[in-house]
Amino acid sequence: MSKLKKVDVCVIGSGAGGGVMAKELGEKGLSVVVLEAGKRFTPVRDYTGALIDHERAGKENRKSLFSVPAMDKITLGNLGISAPTTAYGVGGTTLRYLAYMPRLTPDDFRVRSLDGVGEDWPISYKDIAPYYRKVELEMQVAGQNGDPWHPDVEPYPYPAFEFSYANKIIQRGCDKLGIRLWPVPVARLREPSGGRPACIQCGECVNGCLSRAKGSIDVTYIPKAERTGNVEVRPESVVTRISVDASGRAKGVLYFDGKGAQCIQEADIIVLSAGAIQSPRILLNSKSPLFPDGLANSSGTVGKYFMQHVGISATALFEERIDSFRGFFGGAISHDFAGTKPGRPYVRGWGIELHSGYRGPASMAVSTPGWGTEHKNFMRKWFGHTAGLVAGGEQLPDMANRIELDPEVKDAYGMPVPKLYYKLLENDLLMLKDIEKHIRQILEAAGAIEVLKMRCQPGEGVHNAGTCRMGRDPRTSVVNGFCRSHDVPNLFIADGSCFVTGGNANPALTIMALATRAADYIYEEGKKGDL
Amino acid sequence: MAKFFSRRTFLKASAIAIGAGTLVFGKKLIPWPGKRADGPQSREGRSLSGSKFFNKQEYALVAALASLIVPTDHDPGAAEANVADYIQSLVSRSGPRKKAYAAGLEWIDSYSRKEYGRDFLALDVDQQGELLARVYEEPRTSSGVVRDYRDFAMARLRRTWRELFGAGGGSAFFKTLRDDIFYGYYSNPVSWRLLGYYGPPQPIGYLDFAGPPRAANYALAVRPIEEQSCRNCHEEQMVAAVHPVSHSFLAGGEGDE
Numbered sequence: 001m002s003k004l005k006k007v008d009v010c011v012i013g014s015g016a017g018g019g020v021m022a023k024e025l026g027e028k029g030l031s032v033v034v035l036e037a038g039k040r041f042t043p044v045r046d047y048t049g050a051l052i053d054h055e056r057a058g059k060e061n062r063k064s065l066f067s068v069p070a071m072d073k074i075t076l077g078n079l080g081i082s083a084p085t086t087a088y089g090v091g092g093t094t095l096r097y098l099a100y101m102p103r104l105t106p107d108d109f110r111v112r113s114l115d116g117v118g119e120d121w122p123i124s125y126k127d128i129a130p131y132y133r134k135v136e137l138e139m140q141v142a143g144q145n146g147d148p149w150h151p152d153v154e155p156y157p158y159p160a161f162e163f164s165y166a167n168k169i170i171q172r173g174c175d176k177l178g179i180r181l182w183p184v185p186v187a188r189l190r191e192p193s194g195g196r197p198a199c200i201q202c203g204e205c206v207n208g209c210l211s212r213a214k215g216s217i218d219v220t221y222i223p224k225a226e227r228t229g230n231v232e233v234r235p236e237s238v239v240t241r242i243s244v245d246a247s248g249r250a251k252g253v254l255y256f257d258g259k260g261a262q263c264i265q266e267a268d269i270i271v272l273s274a275g276a277i278q279s280p281r282i283l284l285n286s287k288s289p290l291f292p293d294g295l296a297n298s299s300g301t302v303g304k305y306f307m308q309h310v311g312i313s314a315t316a317l318f319e320e321r322i323d324s325f326r327g328f329f330g331g332a333i334s335h336d337f338a339g340t341k342p343g344r345p346y347v348r349g350w351g352i353e354l355h356s357g358y359r360g361p362a363s364m365a366v367s368t369p370g371w372g373t374e375h376k377n378f379m380r381k382w383f384g385h386t387a388g389l390v391a392g393g394e395q396l397p398d399m400a401n402r403i404e405l406d407p408e409v410k411d412a413y414g415m416p417v418p419k420l421y422y423k424l425l426e427n428d429l430l431m432l433k434d435i436e437k438h439i440r441q442i443l444e445a446a447g448a449i450e451v452l453k454m455r456c457q458p459g460e461g462v463h464n465a466g467t468c469r470m471g472r473d474p475r476t477s478v479v480n481g482f483c484r485s486h487d488v489p490n491l492f493i494a495d496g497s498c499f500v501t502g503g504n505a506n507p508a509l510t511i512m513a514l515a516t517r518a519a520d521y522i523y524e525e526g527k528k529g530d531l
Numbered sequence: 532m533a534k535f536f537s538r539r540t541f542l543k544a545s546a547i548a549i550g551a552g553t554l555v556f557g558k559k560l561i562p563w564p565g566k567r568a569d570g571p572q573s574r575e576g577r578s579l580s581g582s583k584f585f586n587k588q589e590y591a592l593v594a595a596l597a598s599l600i601v602p603t604d605h606d607p608g609a610a611e612a613n614v615a616d617y618i619q620s621l622v623s624r625s626g627p628r629k630k631a632y633a634a635g636l637e638w639i640d641s642y643s644r645k646e647y648g649r650d651f652l653a654l655d656v657d658q659q660g661e662l663l664a665r666v667y668e669e670p671r672t673s674s675g676v677v678r679d680y681r682d683f684a685m686a687r688l689r690r691t692w693r694e695l696f697g698a699g700g701g702s703a704f705f706k707t708l709r710d711d712i713f714y715g716y717y718s719n720p721v722s723w724r725l726l727g728y729y730g731p732p733q734p735i736g737y738l739d740f741a742g743p744p745r746a747a748n749y750a751l752a753v754r755p756i757e758e759q760s761c762r763n764c765h766e767e768q769m770v771a772a773v774h775p776v777s778h779s780f781l782a783g784g785e786g787d788e
Binding site for chain 1: 600606608617660663667687713715717720722725726727731732733738742744748
């Protein structure tokens with residue numbers, strides 16, 4: 001086992017949490033090592049957007065390229081769910097995100113006070129707003145401020161992108177029903193900047209952005225971090241444990257490097273940003289006599305309160321030709337149904353995102369049943385006539401939805417794999433029914449001939465969150481409002497797992513803002529000698 | 532699984548499964564060749580390594596299946612798009628696909644021999660279509676959008692039953708085959724011409740994304756292939772870097788015939 005030179009900070013994971021941490025702390029002069037389980041990609045070589053068979057290659061990439069087969073297996077504790085979507089690689093899940101950058105609303109931080117469900121965050125919107133701003137500037141977000149749901153946002157650095165034609169088709173329905181749509185703030189470049197080109201609306205965001213116009217962490221924060229000279233990123237480093245010293249402080253990180261050799265990286269401060277599935281796994285696997293239930297787990301809530309956005313995605317056929325394969329996959333959002341509304345049988349709410357349906361002929365062909373002449377005729381007649389939308393609801397945190405270590409299955413490194421227990425609650429199911437009704441109304445009002453596909457797959461969604469939640473009370477939460485562990489003073493957890501409730505916004509911006517805030521805190525406390 | 536069933540439903544379900552099982556047993560049972568000791572790998576003329584996995588007969592079988600799934604009419608079909616070559620290159624690059632295709636193609640022939648007493652290729656087109664229709668399973672849709680554990684329990688039961696008694700492996704293989712053929716055909720500019728698709732998305736994207744489709748765009752879909760994939764591209768090198776597969780595929784480098 002090789003022991004590496006001790007550094008100030010060791011960050012586990014390089015996504016929206018870890019990548020931001022590395023840059024912020026590196027710029028403040030701290031020496032940082034980032035351990036990332038996945039590979040480092042070269043977009044122009046590894047991504048598939050320019051291949052003739054880009055649809056199949058992209059689909060395969062989603063399964064194979066952005067994974068670490070030796071460690072990323074997950075088992076499912078109950079029927080009716082699928083494995084959650086994740087992506088591994090330098091940049092984390094931002095490699096595959098759509099770069100949506102909406103903020104949470106002030107109400108999202110005090111769900112318990114307002115609705116008596118879930119829990120309040122230990123921080124308020126006011127605490128995080130300046131960090132939202134900082135990240136929005138850093139990511140050169142294109143958006144239009146003054147939307148009806150976040151009225152106090154300052155103007156974004158770039159004007160919003162226009163709605164795609166597919167969005168405009170669905171917009172007809174929303175207009176008829178009085179649903180307000182707004183261009184979503186996105187971290188895609190309007191103009192060339194920092195060696196990255198402007199977005200050309202190819203729509204391949206989820207398969208990896210070949211042109212680097214999409215602001216994933218690997219093309220924004222990581223290069224800046226490395227330019228400070230203080231940050232070293234080590235890809236293909238699979239972390240298994242965090243060790244502690246006799247006083248209960250985190251001492252070092254045990255990991256396997258790309259060649260399979262075991263290494264120890266010691267650091268004064270350890271930041272865990274491995275995502276809502278891997279972070280609790282690492283903590284639970286770091287059992288020691290001092291922490292018999294897993295590291296930082298005196299509350300017993302590590303791995304608990306797993307949540308996602310429960311959503312339904314629909315694709316419909318329209319009479320007119322749309323050519324919806326053109327442009328960004330999403331584009332327009334509405335939060336008119338977000339938050340608790342009177343007259344609904346459930347609490348909290350959901351958001352709408354318009355999308356463009358099938359991305360190309362092959363994905364439409366494989367989703368269309370049948371074969372032979374009939375199938376070919378269908379394709380000839382209807383290709384280019386699809387558009388759709390997805391609605392995602394705020395799932396309430398529930399202790400029974402959780403990540404545990406699987407006692408039976410181990411990965412190639414001998415570490416127990418995570419096991420997901422996940423069930424939709426009564427409230428979620430009522431919300432889904434309401435979502436389904438509204439989706440049908442919108443599509444009908446927009447003039448859809450037929451709804452081709454309507455799909456809800458619990459567990460498969462993205463936006464995994466909640467498994468190391470923050471809170472004021474050390475008995476019911478894992479970290480405090482600055483992402484600092486209640487139990488282990490020099491351990492920070494900065495990723496989706498510290499969310500208390502999910503809100504309706506896509507989580508990347510909030511994770512990045514929380515990490516930026518935690519980095520400031522680490523620096524200030526470190527200066528005072530309190531770490 | 533028992534904990535998801537009430538005892539009563541479970542008994543009912545097993546009764547159905549047993550009943551159906553007998554039915555299938557009573558009829559015809561074609562074993563999935565992947566499980567046999569002398570395995571499909573032993574078939575002559577196959578190279579397990581290298582870029583050409585199929586032997587001549589298998590290649591012809593794949594080409595025939597592709598032509599059934601995307602027939603040629605007044606527009607080009609799978610034959611014109613060289614889908615068999617595409618699948619050849621796909622299978623040769625992937626271990627799991629090699630296994631699935633070796634077993635699956637042999638299964639189709641043995642199924643055909645049981646039903647008609649002849650190899651698949653010796654059947655006439657109508658018989659071939661009839662046979663595929665029997666193997667093809669419509670994807671099931673549940674009553675509601677939100678599926679609960681009962682739907683999944685039933686799906687699992689159906690799958691187990693298929694694997695034990697039915698054309699299970701055959702149907703699963705046919706789904707893979709159907710998807711691969713569609714990917715092959717609809718990823719080929721030959722088909723884009725009849726659909727009016729003008730991909731791939733990179734390297735020029737769709738800057739007209741906000742307006743209605745223009746007829747002028749469809750002209751792009753009928754351009755010669757080489758021009759098509761590099762149109763307006765100012766970075767030749769980038770295209771060379773990102774197009775190796777398509778270039779070699781289009782140049783016929785990986786084909787069999």
